[in-house]
Amino acid sequence: MKLKLIALCFFAAPAFAQCPPVSDITGQIEQLAAEARTAENEMAGRAVSDQMWQLWLIAPDEPAQEMLDAGMRARTSYDYHAAIEAFSRLIDYCPAYAEGYNQRGFIQFLRQDYEAALVDLDAALARSSNHVGAQSGRALTLMNLGRIDEARVQLREALENNPWLSERALLNEGAPLAPVGQDI
Template structure:
C-alpha cells in the first residue's frame, strides 16, 4: 500500500477547511438578468455600455471582505501588467472561494493577456458554469477560442454572448471579413 506523505494530508485538509470559511457569494442573478434585459432594449451602444458597467458591480461583489481584498489586489496587479502576481492572487481567491465565478473569470483574463489560452479556457468554462449569464466570461471564451484557432466554437460562443448583449464591441468579429465571419463571408 502506497503511503501518502503527512504534508499532503495537511495541505488537502487545510485547503478544504479554508474553502469552508468562504461565505456564499451574494446572489445577484435576478439583478444581472434585469440589466441584461435592459441592455437588450438599449437604443445604442453608449446606453448599453453604461448598463454593462452595472454588471461588473454585481460580478465583482465578492463573498466577504477578505475575498474582496484579494480580488481587488489581483485586478490592480493585472491592470499594472503584473500578470503573474495577479494569477497568484486569483489562485488564492479561487482556493478560498471555489464557488465564486469572478475568481475564475479574472484568472482567465490574466491568462488570456499572457496568451496562455489553454490555461484560460477551463477557468472561463468554470466561471460560466457558476454564472451562466456572465456575458464577459462568455465573450472572453469566444476570444480565447479564437486565440486557439477553434473558429467554429469561437463563433458559437460569441453568438451566445451577443444574444445576451447585442452591443458587445466584439460583434465586429462576425462581420464580413472578420475572423469569425460565417464561412464564405470571411474574405
C-alpha cells in the first residue's frame, strides 16, 4: 500500500506542478535577426537560423523539455498522434511557451489540417511575434488554405526577420506566392 501511495504521488506530481515563467528571448532573437539580415551568404544565414532554433527549443524546465523532446521524437518517427498528444500536454503545462504551439501547428500542417495549424501558429505568434518558424509556417498554411495574399504578406514578414529561409523561393516569378502577375 505504501508503495502504491508513493507511486501515485510521483506520477501525479507533474499534474500539480506549475511551469516556471518562460524566458524572454526577444532581444536575442532580434539580435540574431539582425545578423541574418547582414549575413554574407546562405551558409552564414543558415548558421544564424540554427542559433534561433536553439533558443526556441529550450523549454522553461525539465518536465517541459521532456514533453517537447517526446513530441519531436514522435514527429521524427511519423507518429503524429503521439506528437500532438505530447505537444498538447506541453501547452497545458506551459501555456505561455510559444514553441509548444508552433510544434503542434507543424504537426497539424503535416496532417493537412490547415485550420487547426493556423490556430496553433497564431497562438505561437501571440506569444512570440518574431518567431520566424511560426511566421513561415503560417505563410505555408495560408497558402494551402488558398489565402494567397495573406500568405505573401506573412512570408515577407518572416523574410524581414530571416532572409535566408528556403521558403523565399515561393516569392520567385512563377512560384505560388509570386507578386500578382508573376504567379502561375
